[in-house]
Amino acid sequence: MIKTILIDDEQHCITRLLDLINRQPHTFHVIATCNTVEEALEVVPKLQPDLVFLDIKIHERTGFDFLREINEVNFKVIFTTAFDNFAIKAFKFSAFDYLLKPIDSDDFSDSIIRLKAELTQGTIENQIKNLFNNLKPERQKIITIPSLKGFETLKVEDIIHLEADTSITHIHTKDKKTVVSKPIKFYEDLLDETIFFKTHKSHLINLKHVKKYFKGKPSYVIMSNDAQVPISVRKKDDFLRRFD
Structure with missing residues (x-):
């Protein structure tokens, strides 16, 4: 099973994700939910998840803050966002996946199919670096x-x-x-x-x-x-x- 952590500042979004996750009971093991970047920075290194569902806007901070500040990224990330903007392309460039809120059940299922196919260790750190490079328009894509x-x-x-x-x-x-x-x-x-x-x-x-x-x-x-x-x-x- 995929050890999973949810990071989102809106409880109704966490509830929606948990509902979708519970429809695949043999796929996920939810080990924590976090409502702030600070909480996530404390919890994630201790629990060592395989997958993090990560909101982009978390109170006054962002999911990018979390990724920049965590010491080691050894888990897959699926972004969840209500903003269909330039960053979406950057996620795809970096082999990330994302779910647009309100999360559609078919989109969720498709994302998990891709996750299972691509869940490999040892590549995620470089994908994070590519993400931040691609978020900077002056950098070569x-x-x-x-x-x-x-x-x-x-x-x-x-x-x-x-x-x-x-x-x-x-x-x-x-x-x-x-x-x-x-x-x-x-x-x-x-x-x-x-x-x-x-x-x-x-x-x-x-x-x-x-x-x-x-x-x-x-x-x-x-x-x-x-x-x-x-x-x-x-x-x-x-x-x-x-x-x-």
Whole structure:
């Protein structure tokens, strides 16, 4: 069972999480709930949880304060937040998960499925570092890709294009292709829409890596790795406007 701690300053949010957790009685062992950052900093190191559900706004402090101040992060984090803002993308970049309040039961179940698949020791400390790097807009963005043995990181600027293959995605960079067991829609939502453009239902490209454009039926682009990527008819005008 997954040793779990809930950190939230609103009791009704803790109650909602406990209700969802109790629907999976053989998955979780809730060992504590905390209402303040200070309480969490005292309790978490002692109890050594596997998982922490962490609110972002906790009274006058934040979940980020907790992560910065704790000596060792050796547990998985699922953020819970009522704010659908820029930070959501940073969480995803760092292979974190998040639940938007009020928490939907289907979203919760999907999150736990991913958690079980990715719950590995020894990678979490680096994910925390990536999170804080990605929260700083001046820093170069890094995307974290889960693997069977842990994870690997890719610089976003090195991603040339992404290609869907049913429920998996092929991420193409200059030197290699990485296969990830997430749909392309995940990366469409994650990556900066001012830089990445979905030319086709199965293709997402980095506009900075477009080398040539060929009009016609069908039209297509040649990317910096010489890959040919189609542009659907309904996407063509939007694509051309990006280069006006």
